[in-house]
Amino acid sequence: MTKPAIAANGLRKSYGDKTVLDGIDLTVPEGTVFSLLGPNGAGKTTTVQILSTLISAGGGQAQVAGHDLATDPQAVRAAIGVTGQFSAVDGLITGEENMLLMADLHHLSKQEGRRVTAELLERFDLVEAAKKPASTYSGGMKRRLDIAMTLVGGPRIIFLDEPTTGLDPRSRHNMWGIIRELVSGGVTVFLTTQYLEEADELADRIAVLNDGKIAAEGTAAELKRLVPGGHVRLRFTDPADYQAAALALNPATRDDDALALQVPSGGSQRELRSILDWLDSAGIEASELTVHTPDLDDVFFALTGGAGVPTQPKEAVR
Amino acid sequence: MSSLSLAVRDSNTMLRRNLLHARRYPSLTLNLLLTPIMLLLLFVYIFGDTMSAGIGGGGRSAYIAYIIPGLLLMTVGSTVIGTAVSVSMDMSEGIIARFRTMAIHRPSVLVGHVAGSVLQSILSVVLVGAVGVAIGFRSTDATALEWLAAFGLLALFTLALTWIAVGMGLVSPNAEAASNNAMPLILLPLLSSAFVPVDSMPGWFQPIAEYQPFTPAIETLRGLLLGTEIGHNGWLAVVWCLALSVLGYFWSTSTFNRDGK
Numbered sequence: 001m002t003k004p005a006i007a008a009n010g011l012r013k014s015y016g017d018k019t020v021l022d023g024i025d026l027t028v029p030e031g032t033v034f035s036l037l038g039p040n041g042a043g044k045t046t047t048v049q050i051l052s053t054l055i056s057a058g059g060g061q062a063q064v065a066g067h068d069l070a071t072d073p074q075a076v077r078a079a080i081g082v083t084g085q086f087s088a089v090d091g092l093i094t095g096e097e098n099m100l101l102m103a104d105l106h107h108l109s110k111q112e113g114r115r116v117t118a119e120l121l122e123r124f125d126l127v128e129a130a131k132k133p134a135s136t137y138s139g140g141m142k143r144r145l146d147i148a149m150t151l152v153g154g155p156r157i158i159f160l161d162e163p164t165t166g167l168d169p170r171s172r173h174n175m176w177g178i179i180r181e182l183v184s185g186g187v188t189v190f191l192t193t194q195y196l197e198e199a200d201e202l203a204d205r206i207a208v209l210n211d212g213k214i215a216a217e218g219t220a221a222e223l224k225r226l227v228p229g230g231h232v233r234l235r236f237t238d239p240a241d242y243q244a245a246a247l248a249l250n251p252a253t254r255d256d257d258a259l260a261l262q263v264p265s266g267g268s269q270r271e272l273r274s275i276l277d278w279l280d281s282a283g284i285e286a287s288e289l290t291v292h293t294p295d296l297d298d299v300f301f302a303l304t305g306g307a308g309v310p311t312q313p314k315e316a317v318r
Numbered sequence: 319m320s321s322l323s324l325a326v327r328d329s330n331t332m333l334r335r336n337l338l339h340a341r342r343y344p345s346l347t348l349n350l351l352l353t354p355i356m357l358l359l360l361f362v363y364i365f366g367d368t369m370s371a372g373i374g375g376g377g378r379s380a381y382i383a384y385i386i387p388g389l390l391l392m393t394v395g396s397t398v399i400g401t402a403v404s405v406s407m408d409m410s411e412g413i414i415a416r417f418r419t420m421a422i423h424r425p426s427v428l429v430g431h432v433a434g435s436v437l438q439s440i441l442s443v444v445l446v447g448a449v450g451v452a453i454g455f456r457s458t459d460a461t462a463l464e465w466l467a468a469f470g471l472l473a474l475f476t477l478a479l480t481w482i483a484v485g486m487g488l489v490s491p492n493a494e495a496a497s498n499n500a501m502p503l504i505l506l507p508l509l510s511s512a513f514v515p516v517d518s519m520p521g522w523f524q525p526i527a528e529y530q531p532f533t534p535a536i537e538t539l540r541g542l543l544l545g546t547e548i549g550h551n552g553w554l555a556v557v558w559c560l561a562l563s564v565l566g567y568f569w570s571t572s573t574f575n576r577d578g579k
Binding site for chain 2 (some may be wrong): 052053054074075077078080082084086087088089090091092093097101104105106107133149153
């Protein structure tokens with residue numbers, strides 16, 4: 001078994017009385033995308049800041065790229081690239097100068113620095129803007145320049161802290177493409193996001209962070225199975241069939257207008273078969289049968305909701 | 319790469335970054351240059367006749383000779399306010415967080431600021447000096463060695479004030495605060511022998527004026543350029559400069575190495 005790219009054990013951080021991280025355990029295998037999902041203030045950025053050596057942990061320990069954060073931060077820094085939540089470009093100089101600055105700080109030769117700069121500017125569609133001050137860039141362009149700068153040293157592990165927050169839908173999809181491309185090149189990506197869709201799209205594994213603790217961890221599919229909310233919806237054309245089924249299948253939620261029943265179900269093969277078997281034996285024919293598995297929204301609100309949040313409209317989390 | 323050559327290389331990169339900033343946005347430096355030039359013209363052409371009586375006569379040209387050394391050092395004090403402001407502004411930028419997560423020589427971020435600022439200050443001093451010469455300042459008696467020593471003193475003094483200003487910039491939450499915190503650096507020359515001799519000040523105040531960092535440096539510069547008595551001011555000036563440089567360096571680097579937010 002190869003060493004994990006990131007391994008954290010009991011990470012803690014507090015500012016004064018306020019506990020931001022309350023014992024976080026994480027393992028991220030090499031070459032995978034790990035997403036830390038959570039509402040604002042959950043501690044996502046703090047986690048990234050600790051793992052990227054920006055701030056020290058108040059407790060616990062972690063290895064990144066096999067090096068201990070506390071004892072050998074410089075070796076960690078040599079292996080990672082970080083794109084923070086707030087644009088980490090130098091706005092006073094041009095995009096190209098930003099890239100060359102990174103090349104110099106990675107101690108590339110002049111020639112190599114120019115080559116890498118030209119290549120990345122091209123790849124991130126920044127050639128036209130290369131000679132303009134970075135402060136004049138749009139949000140999406142700044143984010144692209146930011147990631148391009150992160151890639152100059154060829155890092156094996158990349159931290160992306162809310163890389164698509166504040167981007168328009170097109171820029172967001174571009175960013176997803178960029179992240180997929182990175183992973184196909186064997187890079188490990190540690191991604192934080194408050195968008196469930198994004199974690200679902202990109203991540204191999206997802207940890208839901210809430211109030212400084214990991215509320216759940218697993219693949220998107222595993223997480224979806226954690227919460228109730230899945231059901232089988234049966235629709236009938238014959239009102240008599242509908243009535244018979246409604247009396248027999250219990251507990252079921254009735255929708256008299258549509259002649260439809262919602263039967264709670266995890267959607268497993270056995271559960272479906274028992275419903276179908278019952279329908280067959282009773283000689284009832286449903287005109288339509290659909291299985292609804294819970295989506296990450298259900299998981300997210302179930303895990304992070306506390307009181308009163310679950311009915312939040314979808315727009316609020318997009 | 320050895321850690322020393324790494325330090326030199328990264329510092330050099332950061333210096334280039336700061337010079338690029340200064341070249342693109344020279345307005346801050348130029349604005350700060352206005353203060354000493356205006357004071358020079360004000361004291362020479364408006365107050366000149368009265369002031370020259372206070373230093374024992376000789377008219378306006380004698381007073382020009384008297385205040386130029388002080389004004390050159392005041393120019394340094396004025397320029398490093400810009401250093402404090404630009405350091406404080408720079409620290410609020412995301413790029414600093416990026417630097418902190420890179421395997422670079424950390425103090426190079428600050429060394430770049432210091433080196434860039436020292437170069438700018440020296441340029442400002444040369445400009446103010448040129449204005450002084452244009453209105454009649456002459457230093458014909460000074461030998462080449464004295465000129466060299468004068469230049470060395472100015473550079474050392476600049477280094478000291480710059481490291482202090484960098485520390486002030488680092489502990490300031492924003493540009494306004496940095497500008498306020500660094501204000502004493504341009505006010506101190508007013509309480510020195512820059513404009514009037516210390517022995518013309520109230521008795522209780524004289525010790526303060528005499529031993530604050532500006533006065534020994536001004537008196538030494540005056541001695542080197544105009545041949546007045548230097549006395550103990552020479553080594554006092556050097557000790558002040560070295561002490562402030564070391565203090566500023568350790569203050570700045572320890573502040574910078576603290577956890578970023």
